[in-house]
Amino acid sequence: MDLIALPASESARVQKFLRGIFNPTGDAVFLSPAQMQWKYWESHPGWTGSRSYGFVDDSGEIIAHACSWPLSLRTTESTISGVHPIDWAASPRARGAGAELLRQIRELREISCCIGGTDVAQAVVRKSGFKPAATMQILARPLRPLRQALTHPRRDWKLPARLLRNTAWIVIKSAHAPAGWVAERVLPGAIPEAVLPLAALDLAVATRYPALFEYMSKCPTARHQIWLVRHRNEPRGYFVLSFVPGQARVADAWVLSRESEEWRALYVLAVQAALEEGSTAEITTGATLQEACQGAIACGFRPYGEIDVMLYDPNARLAGVKQIHLQMLDNDLAFLHNNRIEYST
Ligand SMILES: CC(C)(COP(=O)(O)OP(=O)(O)OC[C@H]1O[C@@H](n2cnc3c(N)ncnc32)[C@H](O)[C@@H]1OP(=O)(O)O)[C@@H](O)C(=O)NCCC(=O)NCCS
CATH class of the missing domain: 3.40.630.30 (Gcn5-related N-acetyltransferase (GNAT))
Incomplete structure (x- = not known):
C-alpha cells in the first residue's frame, strides 16, 4: 500500500x-x-x-x-x-x-509517539512495536460550582451532592498566588526563548517555539490564550489555556524550576486566568512530569485518569532519557470536544 x-x-x-x-x-x-x-x-x-x-x-x-x-x-x-x-x-x-x-x-x-487513544488503537500501537515511555495524568478542578450545576448535562440526584462537594472543594483549595507571582496575557511571539521547556540529562522535552503557539491560536474550534508567568518581574514560565464548552484546559505549561512549588504557582495563575476569562466552570490539565502534577494537585486539581504515552524510537535516540515532558498540546487533547458541555469533576 x-x-x-x-x-x-x-x-x-x-x-x-x-x-x-x-x-x-x-x-x-x-x-x-x-x-x-x-x-x-x-x-x-x-x-x-x-x-x-x-x-x-x-x-x-x-x-x-x-x-x-x-x-x-x-x-x-x-x-x-x-x-x-x-x-x-x-x-x-x-x-x-x-x-x-x-x-x-x-x-x-x-x-513517533501515541498518547492514549481508543482501546483498539492502543492494542494496534502496542503490537506495532511502540513501547510505554511515560504516563500522562489528567487532572481537573472546579472553577464555578454553581454554574457547573446549572449547566451540567447529567441532571440526577448527584447534582446537589456534586454542588456541595465542589463548593467545599474550591473553598478548601482556594487558589492564591504566592507573593510576587503574576501572569500576563501575551501574543504568541512574546514568549521569551528563556522560558521555553529545557531538556536536562534525564529529561527530554516537547519542543516549543512561538510559531507553534501562533498556529495553535488559529484553531477554529477552541480559543487559545498564551500567558507569560513572572516572578518578581522576571519571566519564569508560561501557560497556554484553551477553551472548549464549559471547560478551560491548561493545554501547555512550563516553569523554569523543577520544584513543584513553582508549578503550583503557575497552576494558581492559570486558575485565576480561566476565572477571569469567565466562560467556563471547570479547568483541566494533562502532565507527564511528577512536579507538574504535584503542583497542580497542591492548588486543588485532582487526578481523573492516566493515559499511556507510547513511543516508537527505532534508533534509541531517547535511550538515556528517564522522563519526557509532554502536555495536552502534544496531541488533540488541547482542542478536542463534541460541541457540548462535558465535565470531569
Ligand atoms: C485503530 C484502527 C485504525 C486500526 O486499524 P487496523 O490495523 O486496520 O485494524 P484491524 O481492523 O486490522 O484490527 C486490528 C486488531 O484490532 C482488533 N479489533 C478491531 N476492531 C476492534 C474492536 N472494536 N475492539 C477490539 N478489538 C478490535 C482486530 O481483531 C485486530 O486484532 P488482531 O491483530 O489480533 O487480529 C482501526 O481499528 C479503526 O479505525 N478503529 C476505529 C477508529 C479508532 O479507534 N481510531 C483510533 C483513534 S485513537
Missing part, C-alpha cells in the same frame, strides 16, 4: 470516510471543514505540506487515514523530529490497513 498525502481538495472525501468510521453523534466538530483545514492543510511550522495521509484502494476509495501531528522532542544533545498520528482510522474491510498506515507514517520522522 502506498502512502498518499491527501490534498485539501479531498476534504469532503476524507470527511465522509472519517464520519463513516467514527460514526460521531451531534455536530462532529473535529470533522468540521474549518477544523479539518486547520489540522490537515493550514501551514504548520513543524511540517511541510499536507498532514492528511491515507491509503486508497484500486477504485480510489479511501481505506485508511491519519493526520500527522508534528511532535519533536529536545534532549540536551539534539532535537529529534517526531510525529503523533491523530484522526487515525481504517476501513474494517481492509484488515491491517490502519496498522500499515501507522508503520508508514512513523517512518516520516525519527520517532
Whole structure:
C-alpha cells in the first residue's frame, strides 16, 4: 500500500470516510471543514505540506487515514523530529490497513509517539512495536460550582451532592498566588526563548517555539490564550489555556524550576486566568512530569485518569532519557470536544 498525502481538495472525501468510521453523534466538530483545514492543510511550522495521509484502494476509495501531528522532542544533545498520528482510522474491510498506515507514517520522522487513544488503537500501537515511555495524568478542578450545576448535562440526584462537594472543594483549595507571582496575557511571539521547556540529562522535552503557539491560536474550534508567568518581574514560565464548552484546559505549561512549588504557582495563575476569562466552570490539565502534577494537585486539581504515552524510537535516540515532558498540546487533547458541555469533576 502506498502512502498518499491527501490534498485539501479531498476534504469532503476524507470527511465522509472519517464520519463513516467514527460514526460521531451531534455536530462532529473535529470533522468540521474549518477544523479539518486547520489540522490537515493550514501551514504548520513543524511540517511541510499536507498532514492528511491515507491509503486508497484500486477504485480510489479511501481505506485508511491519519493526520500527522508534528511532535519533536529536545534532549540536551539534539532535537529529534517526531510525529503523533491523530484522526487515525481504517476501513474494517481492509484488515491491517490502519496498522500499515501507522508503520508508514512513523517512518516520516525519527520517532513517533501515541498518547492514549481508543482501546483498539492502543492494542494496534502496542503490537506495532511502540513501547510505554511515560504516563500522562489528567487532572481537573472546579472553577464555578454553581454554574457547573446549572449547566451540567447529567441532571440526577448527584447534582446537589456534586454542588456541595465542589463548593467545599474550591473553598478548601482556594487558589492564591504566592507573593510576587503574576501572569500576563501575551501574543504568541512574546514568549521569551528563556522560558521555553529545557531538556536536562534525564529529561527530554516537547519542543516549543512561538510559531507553534501562533498556529495553535488559529484553531477554529477552541480559543487559545498564551500567558507569560513572572516572578518578581522576571519571566519564569508560561501557560497556554484553551477553551472548549464549559471547560478551560491548561493545554501547555512550563516553569523554569523543577520544584513543584513553582508549578503550583503557575497552576494558581492559570486558575485565576480561566476565572477571569469567565466562560467556563471547570479547568483541566494533562502532565507527564511528577512536579507538574504535584503542583497542580497542591492548588486543588485532582487526578481523573492516566493515559499511556507510547513511543516508537527505532534508533534509541531517547535511550538515556528517564522522563519526557509532554502536555495536552502534544496531541488533540488541547482542542478536542463534541460541541457540548462535558465535565470531569
Ligand atoms: C485503530 C484502527 C485504525 C486500526 O486499524 P487496523 O490495523 O486496520 O485494524 P484491524 O481492523 O486490522 O484490527 C486490528 C486488531 O484490532 C482488533 N479489533 C478491531 N476492531 C476492534 C474492536 N472494536 N475492539 C477490539 N478489538 C478490535 C482486530 O481483531 C485486530 O486484532 P488482531 O491483530 O489480533 O487480529 C482501526 O481499528 C479503526 O479505525 N478503529 C476505529 C477508529 C479508532 O479507534 N481510531 C483510533 C483513534 S485513537
